Amino acid sequence: MAFSQVGVGINTTNPQGVFHVDGAKDNPATGTPTVAQQANDVVVLNNGYVGIGTVLPKQQLHITELNTTSGITNSFISGIAITGNGTASTLSGPGFYLENLAAAAGNKVLKINYTQNATEPVLNFQAVSDNAGISSGQILSITRSGKVGINNTGNPASNLSINGNASIGNGYANTAAPTNGAIIQGNVGIGTTAPSTRLHINSATNGAVRIVDGTQGANKVLTSDASGTATWQAPTVQSVTGIATSGSIDIPFADSSTYMATGNKITLPSGKWALTITQLIRVNGTLAVGQKMFVRSTFSDQTLAVGAIGTQSTDVIRPTLMSFSVVGPIAVAGNTIENAVTGSVFINNTSGGDKTYTYIVGAAVTQGSPPSSTFISGYGGNWSENALYAIAIN
DSSP, rough: OOESSSOEEEESSSSSSSEEETTSSOOOSSSSSHHHHHHEEEEOOOOOOOOESSSSSSSSSEEEEOOOOOOOOOOOOOOOEOOOOOOOOTTTTTTEEOOOTTSTTOOOOEEEEEOOEEEEEEEEEEEEOSSSSEEEEEEEEEEESSSSSEESSSSSHHHHHEEOOOOESSGTTTOOOTTTTTEEESSSEEEEESSOOSSEEOOOSSSOOOOOOOOOTTTEEEEEOOSSSSEEEEOOEEEEOOEEEEEOOEESSSSOOOOOEEEEEEOSSSSEEEEEEEEEEESSOEEEEETTEEEEEEEOOOOOOOOOEEETTTTESOOOOEEEEEESOOOSOEEEEEEEEEEEEEEEESSSOOOOEEEEEEEEESSSSSOTTTTTEEEEEOOOOOEEEEEEEO
C-alpha cells in the first residue's frame, strides 16, 4: 500500500485517484497507465466517481472492457457507464446480466447489452443459458435508429417488427393470437385517425382495397356466405320465387272497397324488392259492349286464409298496385280464357329478417252495369301461366 498527495494506492505507488487498486501490479511508477494496464484497475476519484477497468470514469460508476477507451466527454445523466466493443457475429458488447436463482433451470439468466446487428448498433435483450455461455433466444431489439424487433428479430427492418403473433387491446391482453396473426380489440383505421367502424379505410384515390385470394377476376363482386366469409363471385341477380297454395278465389263483377287473399305467397329477405306478378284471367259469364271491370291487386303481410279480407302492407312502395281491366263484349258463356296479365309491385322489407307476403286482389270498379252472375273464376289458381317472383333492387 502506498500513500501520496493524490490518494491511496494498492499495488501501485502512482495512484490516479483518492483510492486506486492495481490488480495486476503492472502500472508505471509515474504517468498515466496504458489502456491495457488500466484493464485490471479499480479507482475512486475525488468527485466520487468509481472506475473499473479505467482510471478516468465518466459516471458515478464506469466499467470498461479490456483494451477500450471511452469516448464520453460530456454527460447529461448521472448513473452508470459501461464501455466495450460489440460485434454482429457474437452479439457481444457492453452490458450486464440479471440472474434470478429462484427461476426454473434454463431460465435463470437474462442478458442486456449494446451490441451490433448487420447494419447498426442495437440494444439487445437475450435469454441465455444458466452459465451465460449460450444465447437461447432474442427477446427484444431496439436499434440506434429507433426500430424495435420482438421475438428473435435482431435486425428489424420496420419501426416495429414482430416475429410471431400479437394482441392489441386491454381485453385481449391475456388472449393468445393465432400463429403469425393478430387480434385487435378496437377499431382499425387506415388513412384515418378516427376510425368509426371495425375497419375504416380512407383514401383519396380509387382502389383503396385489394383482396387477392384466387377467386378474384374482372367485374366480379365480393360476396359473403351465411357465416360472413367473402369470396369474389360473378355478379348474379338475387331472386325469390313465390308459391301458390291450394285454393283460388272468384271475383264478381261488382264494385268493391276490400281486398281478398289469394293462395299466392312469397317470403322475402330484408331489403327492397321488385315483384312481378303474372295471372291468368278466366271469365265465367257474358259481357256486353261497354261493360267492364277494373281490378287492383297488391300484397299484405297479414296471415290470411284464401278468400279472407286483407289490407295492404305498409312495406309496399311505389308502384303499389298491379291492376288490370276485363272489357266486354264476351259472348260465350262459361269459363272463357280472356287473357293473362302481368305487372309489378315494389316492397321494402325493413324487418331485418325474412317476411312473408300474401297476394291480395279486389277494390274493383265496374262500368256499364255488368251482369251480377258474371265473375272471374279461379283467380290465383295454380295455372301454368301464373307466376310470382321478386328481384332484389337494393
